[in-house]
Amino acid sequence: EAGVTQFPSHSVIEKGQTVTLRCDPISGHDNLYWYRRVMGKEIKFLLHFVKESKQDESGMPNNRFLAERTGGTYSTLKVQPAELEDSGVYFCASSQDLEGRANTEAFFGQGTRLTVV
Amino acid sequence: GQSLEQPSEVTAVEGAIVQINCTYQTSGFYGLSWYQQHDGGAPTFLSYNALDGLEETGRFSSFLSRSDSYGYLLLQELQMKDSASYFCAVRDQASAGNMLTFGGGTRLMVKP
Numbered sequence: 001e002a003g004v005t006q007f008p009s010h011s012v013i014e015k016g017q018t019v020t021l022r023c024d025p026i027s028g029h030d031n032l033y034w035y036r037r038v039m040g041k042e043i044k045f046l047l048h049f050v051k052e053s054k055q056d057e058s059g060m061p062n063n064r065f066l067a068e069r070t071g072g073t074y075s076t077l078k079v080q081p082a083e084l085e086d087s088g089v090y091f092c093a094s095s096q097d098l099e100g101r102a103n104t105e106a107f108f109g110q111g112t113r114l115t116v117v
Numbered sequence: 118g119q120s121l122e123q124p125s126e127v128t129a130v131e132g133a134i135v136q137i138n139c140t141y142q143t144s145g146f147y148g149l150s151w152y153q154q155h156d157g158g159a160p161t162f163l164s165y166n167a168l169d170g171l172e173e174t175g176r177f178s179s180f181l182s183r184s185d186s187y188g189y190l191l192l193q194e195l196q197m198k199d200s201a202s203y204f205c206a207v208r209d210q211a212s213a214g215n216m217l218t219f220g221g222g223t224r225l226m227v228k229p
Contacts (some may be wrong), residue, residue, distance in 0.1 A: 004159070033216055042121070043160070043204060043219040056216060091160065106217065108152075108159040 002026065004109035006092050012115045018080040021112045023092030025074070031095045032075050033106065034067060038088035046090075049075060082116045089113050119143045121220035123205055128226045129195055137190045137223045139205035147208040149181050149188045150217065155201045163190070163203075192225070200227045 005024045013019050025032045034046040046065070047057035051072035060067070064083070069075040079086055093106040121141045129135040139149065148167035152160040166172055166181035166188060178191040192199055202224050206217040 035217075035219075040222075042221040043206075043217075045216045045218065048216050059216075093160075105150075105162045105165070108161070110157070110159040 004092055004094050004107050006090075006109035006112050008112055009110065010113045010115075012117060013082055015084055015116055016081045018078065019082055019114060021077045021079075021090050021092075021114070023075045023077070023109060025092070025094030026107055029094035029096055029107075030072070031106075032069060033093040033095075034075070034077055035091040035093065035108075036088050037091065037111075038085075043091065046077075079114070082114075084116050087114055087116045119207060119209065119218040121205055121207060121218065123203075123220040123223045125221065126224045126226070128228065130228050131195055131197060133195050134191065134193045135195060135225065137192075137203050137205075137225070139188050139190075139220055141186050141188075141205070141207050141220075143186075143207050143209055143218065145209045146183065146186075149179070150206045150208065151177075151179055151190045152204045152206060152219075153201050154204065154222070160204060195227050197227050197229070200225060 007022045011019050030051050032049040035043045037043045045059040047060055047067055048055045049069045052069050066078045089111040091108050091111045093108045095106045123139045148165055150165045151163040153163050154160040164179035166179050169183055171180045176193045181188040202222040204222045205220045
């Protein structure tokens with residue numbers, strides 16, 4: 001079974017440019033999460049999809065960040081325009097939804113390392 | 118708000134036992150998870166505690182005390198491959214999305 005995959009693994013862009021990160025969750029997982037780790041600090045929640053709907057986007061830092069999950073399959077996270085402080089590792093995770101109960105295990109992708117110069 | 122505290126770095130020798138502590142302050146609490154991350158890799162699930170007590174999985178054990186808002190990860194018979202970062206994370210019961218709030222991570226270095 002394929003795990004959570006993210007693309008690209010690395011991205012270096014200039015300040016002001018646009019970058020789109022992609023996440024393919026594990027097939028059948030309705031829950032999809034985006035997290036970010038900046039400068040070796042804690043991994044911070046960005047947002048949560050249930051299928052194609054945004055369940056919680058309280059962690060999105062500002063309106064330069066836009067996440068979509070059309071069709072409830074893969075998700076994209078666009079940063080436009082990118083700023084220096086957006087540099088970090090962006091992780092995607094997915095989990096099953098067990099009859100409305102929380103699943104204890106979330107499966108993470110390897111992350112996209114974004115560097116804004 | 119939510120906050121989790123764990124040591125930033127721990128060093129131990131092969132074959133030893135190490136305990137990584139985690140204290141948390143959360144508005145709601147559903148359970149404490151532990152994740153392992155090797156450099157450049159994906160965080161991988163290690164354990165989950167919803168109730169007080171010790172959960173054992175091979176060389177790794179995790180403990181939770183809800184009354185003390187405290188947990189720890191215990192790694193026994195350390196191997197070089199255990200060198201990694203270890204994150205504790207709280208699942209917030211108040212959140213319908215069951216998202217995780219992570220600690221800053223503990224970097225474990227295992228030496229020969």
